[in-house]
Amino acid sequence: MTDAALTPAQSAKARARAESEARLKRRYRAEARFRFYGRAAIILALAFLVLLLGRIGLQGYSTFTDYRVSLPVQVNADRVDMADLGGSNFNLTVAESALALLGETDDPYGEASAEMMAILSGDMGFQILDRLREDPSLVGQTITVQGPMKANASLYYKGQISRDTEVGGRLLSDRQLDWLDELRERGVVSGGFNWTFLSRSDSTEPEQAGVWGAVVGSAMMLFVTAMLAAPIGVLAATYLEEFAPKNRWTDIIEVNINNLAAVPSIIYGLLGLAVFINWLAVPRSSPLLGGLVLALMSLPTIIIATRSALRAVPPSIREAALAVGASRTQTVFHHVLPLAMPGMMTGVILSLAHALGETAPLLMIGMVSFVPGVPETLTSAATVLPVQIFIWENASERAFHERTAAAIIVLLVFMVLMNLVAVLVRRRFERRW
Amino acid sequence: MTPMSNPRSSFKMTAQRDDALASAGTSRAAVGKVSATDVSVFYGDKQALFDVSLDMPDRMVTALIGPSGCGKSTFLRCINRMNDTIPGARVDGKIILDGEDINDRKVDPVLLRARVGMVFQKPNPFPKSIFENVAYGPRIHGFADNKTELADIVESSLKRAGLWKEVADRLQAPGTSLSGGQQQRLVIARAIAVSPEVILMDEPCSALDPIATAKIEELIDDLRSQYCIVIVTHSMAQAARVSQRTAFFHMGAVVEAGATDEIFTNPRDTRTQDYITGRFG
Ligand SMILES: Nc1ncnc2c1ncn2[C@@H]1O[C@H](COP(=O)(O)OP(=O)(O)O)[C@@H](O)[C@H]1O
Ligand SMILES: [Mg+2]
Numbered sequence: 001m002t003d004a005a006l007t008p009a010q011s012a013k014a015r016a017r018a019e020s021e022a023r024l025k026r027r028y029r030a031e032a033r034f035r036f037y038g039r040a041a042i043i044l045a046l047a048f049l050v051l052l053l054g055r056i057g058l059q060g061y062s063t064f065t066d067y068r069v070s071l072p073v074q075v076n077a078d079r080v081d082m083a084d085l086g087g088s089n090f091n092l093t094v095a096e097s098a099l100a101l102l103g104e105t106d107d108p109y110g111e112a113s114a115e116m117m118a119i120l121s122g123d124m125g126f127q128i129l130d131r132l133r134e135d136p137s138l139v140g141q142t143i144t145v146q147g148p149m150k151a152n153a154s155l156y157y158k159g160q161i162s163r164d165t166e167v168g169g170r171l172l173s174d175r176q177l178d179w180l181d182e183l184r185e186r187g188v189v190s191g192g193f194n195w196t197f198l199s200r201s202d203s204t205e206p207e208q209a210g211v212w213g214a215v216v217g218s219a220m221m222l223f224v225t226a227m228l229a230a231p232i233g234v235l236a237a238t239y240l241e242e243f244a245p246k247n248r249w250t251d252i253i254e255v256n257i258n259n260l261a262a263v264p265s266i267i268y269g270l271l272g273l274a275v276f277i278n279w280l281a282v283p284r285s286s287p288l289l290g291g292l293v294l295a296l297m298s299l300p301t302i303i304i305a306t307r308s309a310l311r312a313v314p315p316s317i318r319e320a321a322l323a324v325g326a327s328r329t330q331t332v333f334h335h336v337l338p339l340a341m342p343g344m345m346t347g348v349i350l351s352l353a354h355a356l357g358e359t360a361p362l363l364m365i366g367m368v369s370f371v372p373g374v375p376e377t378l379t380s381a382a383t384v385l386p387v388q389i390f391i392w393e394n395a396s397e398r399a400f401h402e403r404t405a406a407a408i409i410v411l412l413v414f415m416v417l418m419n420l421v422a423v424l425v426r427r428r429f430e431r432r433w
Numbered sequence: 434m435t436p437m438s439n440p441r442s443s444f445k446m447t448a449q450r451d452d453a454l455a456s457a458g459t460s461r462a463a464v465g466k467v468s469a470t471d472v473s474v475f476y477g478d479k480q481a482l483f484d485v486s487l488d489m490p491d492r493m494v495t496a497l498i499g500p501s502g503c504g505k506s507t508f509l510r511c512i513n514r515m516n517d518t519i520p521g522a523r524v525d526g527k528i529i530l531d532g533e534d535i536n537d538r539k540v541d542p543v544l545l546r547a548r549v550g551m552v553f554q555k556p557n558p559f560p561k562s563i564f565e566n567v568a569y570g571p572r573i574h575g576f577a578d579n580k581t582e583l584a585d586i587v588e589s590s591l592k593r594a595g596l597w598k599e600v601a602d603r604l605q606a607p608g609t610s611l612s613g614g615q616q617q618r619l620v621i622a623r624a625i626a627v628s629p630e631v632i633l634m635d636e637p638c639s640a641l642d643p644i645a646t647a648k649i650e651e652l653i654d655d656l657r658s659q660y661c662i663v664i665v666t667h668s669m670a671q672a673a674r675v676s677q678r679t680a681f682f683h684m685g686a687v688v689e690a691g692a693t694d695e696i697f698t699n700p701r702d703t704r705t706q707d708y709i710t711g712r713f714g
Pocket of ligand 1: 476500504
């Protein structure tokens with residue numbers, strides 16, 4: 001059929017249909033395009049996430065295994081000075097026993113024992129010291145001690161250092177590698193889960209370093225932050241949202257809270273330095289100090305989250321309560337706050353999770369010292385997870401880098417747990433109206 | 434030109450044509466359980482009510498009718514001082530409840546709201562159990578000394594609201610799980626539970642289907658024997674069915690008020706006539 005055969009009305013109709021089809025096609029194309037952009041963005045984000053987590057995982061997973069050696073140690077009486085147990089060199093005793101096990105003897109210059117000491121952790125020496133203190137009759141006997149290999153030796157067992165690595169890079173001599181092989185062949189070395197890493201605190205020796213002290217420090221600091229920021233933030237937000245008159249002053253306060261939420265965290269560190277350390281003399285490097293600074297930092301976020309949770313409660317609920325003769329306070333505490341609870345809790349938990357990972361303000365208040373123990377009180381010196389990561393990252397020994405990644409994994413696990421709690425809280429308390 | 438900027442003197446004149454209200458002052462209080470005199474309401478700079486005077490007698494239903502935005506809800510909210518909770522709202526004039534000025538300094542708005550219950554357009558039960566919804570008011574006002582007394586109040590309130598049979602076996606179910614009509618009756622039960630003297634209803638049926646509406650209307654008719662009821666409605670038929678007195682609001686003023694029969698059969702003002710015959714509004 002040709003155009004000529006169509007009446008004007010028919011051709012107009014056909015044109016209209018063609019136009020509408022073209023419009024439809026354009027719409028489909030636009031939708032397809034948008035879907036493609038959206039998916040591409042998500043895939044890109046996921047790719048970066050996988051890359052990040054993958055790298056950290058690959059670098060850190062090996063920390064969670066370590067190699068321990070169990071040795072029969074001959075505690076020779078001539079090496080023990082009962083008057084000064086601490087002054088006795090038990091590491092040498094351990095090294096000599098290990099050499100004896102391999103059928104070797106020390107040379108006059110003590111080079112063999114020194115090299116042996118460099119692959120066995122000093123932890124075993126301390127174990128002997130402790131046991132002798134408890135039971136002096138062990139002198140002259142053979143006791144079995146079990147302890148970790150030095151971090152470099154473990155790296156060799158894990159395959160991260162091999163004979164092909166140049167000697168300068170592996171920090172182990174050929175003789176030490178031979179010994180390591182032989183020890184493993186004799187079955188005195190066993191690999192297992194690295195409990196040391198989870199149960200000990202920072203140490204100068206990587207094989208004895210752990211995150212427990214930092215975990216406890218972080219928990220204490222977060223406790224201080226939560227105890228301060230959550231109630232103050234929730235009450236302030238409730239007052240501002242439900243009770244305060246709406247005037248210029250409350251507008252100014254609102255704007256300033258929003259601004260504070262955008263202030264870089266390091267500024268809070270400066271503030272903490274000036275106010276808490278110089279003025280209030282809060283002990284440096286303590287969980288209390290860190291908690292105070294992070295509480296200041298979290299307050300604006302908590303206030304903002306709480307206010308939006310309160311605003312999401314429908315006004316009809318307030319009217320209903322007021323209309324049966326509830327006072328303003330009763331209305332808020334009996335009806336509005338319970339309904340806003342899931343939103344408020346989520347806001348609080350998320351901002352605490354944020355505080356858990358905060359490093360900059362803590363560095364500012366000097367929370368960056370080497371703390372070998374687990375903090376006992378809120379005012380004792382402590383380190384926290386992100387700062388521990390920072391410290392280890394700057395350490396020179398190779399085994400610490402492995403531990404940096406592992407500490408990041410521990411931190412991420414805590415973050416994920418907190419986010420999970422936030423989701424569960426929201427699910428659990430969510431109500432419809 | 435906004436509706437509010439009309440010359441208000443003419444409205445005042447027409448409003449006062451209601452014969453029963455001709456005399457002014459305290460003697461008016463004798464006429465109604467609730468008696469409003471020259472009530473004006475301002476939202477900020479904007480005036481929403483212009484010198485409204487109206488009597489709402491006890492044991493009767495007073496219907497407030499009029500086009501949207503003419504100030505019916507605003508007037509209703511004056512009677513339980515809910516306007517107090519709106520920032521920037523100001524109420525002038527006198528509202529007498531049982532001979533007492535409710536805007537007096539000595540009157541506590543919270544206690545007043547226990548005496549003057551309110552039912553809203555959209556059913557707004559608390560997101561709590563049916564029992565809790567009704568028990569909340571009596572509990573905060575200390576009406577019950579123990580659990581049995583509280584349960585009795587809940588039961589009798591639900592019975593009076595005509596809801597007991599439907600919910601007796603699921604008092605612990607959430608109030609929000611009920612149907613719209615049931616929710617509205619639950620809300621009425623909640624208002625009744627604090628033994629109010631006046632019940633204000635702001636378009637209580639406009640979100641309901643005809644069957645639920647019929648039930649509420651029946652309920653209002655039952656409740657009339659015990660309370661002073663003021664109801665805002667958009668439906669002329671509803672006003673005619675449930676009310677004994679009617680006030681026609683227009684642009685923030687009462688144009689005409691009187692016995693419902695009178696207003697509907699023999700309106701004196703042409704605007705009233707136009708409105709009830711559906712010519713505007
Ligand atoms: N909270 C408020 N703030 C400002 N203006 C209001 C408020 N409530 C009502 N108004 C105004 O007052 C007038 C009367 O409103 P309303 O009493 O709700 O009318 P109706 O219930 O008769 O439809 C309207 O012009 C409305 O815009
Ligand atoms: Mg209204």
